[in-house]
Amino acid sequence: MKIKLLAAAIAATACGTQAFAAEVYNSEGSTLSIGGYVDVGVGEYGADDDIQVNQVSPRLNVGGTQDIGNGVVVDAKGEWQLNYLNGGGTSFTTRLGYIGATHESGGRLVAGTQWAPYYDVAGVADLPIAFANDFLYENQGVTGSGRGDKMVTYRNSFAIGEDGGFNFGLGWQGENSGVSDTRFQVALSYSMMGFGLGYSYSGGDIGPSIIAVDATSHIVSLYYGSYGEGLYVAGVYGMNENFYDGLEESLQYEALLAYALGNGLNLSVNYEAVEDDKNSLTQFSQSALQAEYTVTPNLVTFAGYQFDLGDDYGTEEDDKWIIGARYFL
Template sequence: MINLDIGSGTLKKTILAIAIPALFATGTTQALEIYNDGENAFSVGGRIHLMVESANNDGERDLRSEDNSSRINLNFSRVLSEDLVARATLEYGLVNSNGNSDSPFFNRLGFVAFDHADYGSFSYGKQWSTYYTVTGVTDVFWAYGGSAMGVYDNGDKVGTARANDALQYNGSFNNVNISAQYQFADEDEGRDYSYSGALSYDFDFGLNIGATYHQMKRTEDEKLAVENDGDAKLTALAASYVQGPIYTAVTYGEFKNQVQFDGATGVSDKAIGHEGIFAYTLDMGLQLYTGWNYQEDKTSEADLKTALVGAMYDWNDIIMYTEYQDKTTKSIAGAKTDDNRLAVGIRYNF
């Protein structure tokens, strides 16, 4: 699921915008400003996100209560000059906000950035990836989705999701959005390095189109672990369109040595994936939406097919929704597994 909490900065124009309109942004964290003296500012945001899910469990359907990515974030900023602002974000996920946990927090984000009004933004740390600035346009479902574009397949260490140890540049110039990222080595994560780039264009009539490429070089130990000696390579295209109450988006990607299919002991040599969504938001705050996720292994019979449909109501930034997912998985041996889930959830943004 999407996380648009990519930090708050005074010069937001310089930060590469994910092309997701207000009908989805209404569900993002609304940070509360605690302090602002005109030079230094501090805000706190986050959300409690709980849902009840009806799902198959070992062949039998059960009803369970789940925490769905609750979190808290701390945002700092300092004006350095008329055109330059420094900022920092720390975000922690809550492991089990409605129960007990020995380790209730884990780090989601932690980065420092410098935003210039004319030249763009440089940032360093754990942050949403360059790859995600393009592919995130379809990762907007309230409960499920985000499974076909290779984002979350070890995405933090590979660098496609919330990239660890990442140096990044983002800039927007005359409707052209540019992003570039370099990820430093970490032997514990099996990474020698990774790099990526993204380019998108905002048309004046609500259309955004973009392309991105990402590559990660594995260590020798990681090659043995994933049973593949090639670099992870992901190429993706995306388009999104917003006009009044309508939002629609599609993404398509090709993945080498990245994703793992059911029944496989290692990652696939080559796979493709695509995702789509169509949403309509009524004036009363009710949003109706539907979409799909599809992923296919090009070297075997394995695939993943997901259809989604749902409804959301925004009550003063308290999000209430119901969402249904019908998911079919085919293993590399050709065996099919059906998994359908129904979620009813509430998300309190603060």
């Protein structure tokens, strides 16, 4: 498979909600791009119950590529979360930082902090701006459920016929300052005629060596369509041991139904829940109604209301809502 097709297949599943970058330099096989976005909204969002101005997940990134010949392109990317609503404090925190190499037939090798192969499969419902897949970000740096810290990955894609494709990815993390031991993951997915099916496994010890536990996850996903283009449906189901903080055995669910109209309006409803499978207790469950409207390619407005559907611990229900805009740099 050509480099541009492999890169497109990876980007489609491993870049989070939405990606945008402007190329500012392109000469003699080298490119440089700057991207990211700033977003702001008003509502009851996050941990605070008061109505206030909030940021959702603003970021800034810089990336470059270099064609070194023999079918190999080397690339590097740094991405930082912007913390701009509170004066003083830390303005930037690291989201991504890696160096990669892609061969037109040999696949893609990346080292650094990056989107994990596990997320290639699990992130198919993590697409709306305001409310999406929370459980993927529980201790993500260590488990590699979203972005993985200090990770080495290998991915490749193979075309099957005119409409089908098979993707696979491998991930490895070494010892991480006593927080985790060696961890690894594998991701497999297949797509054809708008349908996609995926499976991923993540395993390895977490915790100090004396009391470390094996934290494993098996996750499957299914989707149809392309988010933001007509009908899109996706579902994710995870079965875990010591993977979700404080739970020996857990189940995770996420479902997303979205429909994009031709006028730039995209409507969606999602559902998410985490269960303590060992004790048959719901940790949390929630559902959100959301709308996103593309004003221009660089400007998207959004609104969402998330219903807290309760848990089995008697926690007071806490609905959330936000109205805002995202501007792509």
